[in-house]
Amino acid sequence: MIVKTHGIVLAQTPLSSQDKRLTLLTSDFGLVDAIARNVSGARSKLSAAAEVLAYNDFCLFKGKSGYIVNSADLENNFYGLREDLVNLSLAGYFCELTRFVLPSEDNGGEILRLLLNTLYLLEKRKRTPNFLKPVYELRLLSLSGFAPNLHNCCICGEEGLEEVYFLPVDGRVICGNCLQKHPYDKLKIILPAAVRKAMEYILNADSRQLFAFQLTPDSEKLLEAVSEAFTLCHAGGKFKSLEFYKSITI
The missing domain is CATH 1.20.1440 (de novo design (two linked rop proteins))
Structure with a gap:
């Protein structure tokens, strides 16, 4: 089955002297891996489109074992x-x-x-x-x-505080009063x-x-x-x- 989508190359992995596995972020299918064949060499039509950061209009063949790049029109290589x-x-x-x-x-x-x-x-x-x-x-x-939840203190629930501490591990904030009552031994960063x-x-x-x-x-x-x-x-x-x-x- 042939499918079309826009996507950007996030990574490439050589499979042989000519073929590469591309990791693509696509607009329709999210993150996918696709095999690009015969991409090495100046004469390859896919050479530029297979580079990391290349944003393309892709035509992909979707088979039982995954995707294969059928064609790619380069739109931006940044x-x-x-x-x-x-x-x-x-x-x-x-x-x-x-x-x-x-x-x-x-x-x-x-x-x-x-x-x-x-x-x-x-x-x-x-x-x-x-x-x-x-x-x-x-x-x-x-x-x-x-x-993260930045709306209110994770202990007392008070909102609208001018200054709190951010707890990166928990993804929450805690006010100064609650921090004194409930010591926290993990990373905390004061958050103006x-x-x-x-x-x-x-x-x-x-x-x-x-x-x-x-x-x-x-x-x-x-x-x-x-x-x-x-x-x-x-x-x-x-x-x-x-x-x-x-x-x-x-």
Whole structure:
């Protein structure tokens, strides 16, 4: 059966001197693996379309053993990202993190739009890597069912507090009074109102307005730290691409 879909290449694995297995994030089927044959060499029609970060209009053959790439029309390869190592490494982290959350048919289209918009802003330098990283992490995890609860203290339930502590492992917040009464021996990060509001905005904003907010440099730095801590707690480990990104930005 032949199926058509739009998708971006998140990863590629050589199978032979000519064939590769592509991990695709598609608009219709979520995350899928597809075999691309005869993609090596300058004469290959699929060579450019099989590169990581290539966004294509795919025609796939769906068989009993999986998908095979029948054709792919390249629409965007985000070439500008390849001219900057920091931006390229961050894009690689976005791809690795996206593969981890296993987008499905239900949320694949929305996650694909999120990734494409984020890569566009990164490539065109319309927002900084430090801004885009936490926005992508939090929104991606939210779309994947891992949204933190920032609305009220997890112990007393009080709402509207100006300052709380964020508990990355639990994905919840706790007020200062409850923290004194109920000591917490895991990681906790003080969360000023401005950063909490930014997190709530990222989790709930319309996708068309997702990136339309500003933070002070200090708040942006804290947002990045909080988001990364939460992501690593709920993503089950470390990401090599993140480690490399941090090694060249610190």
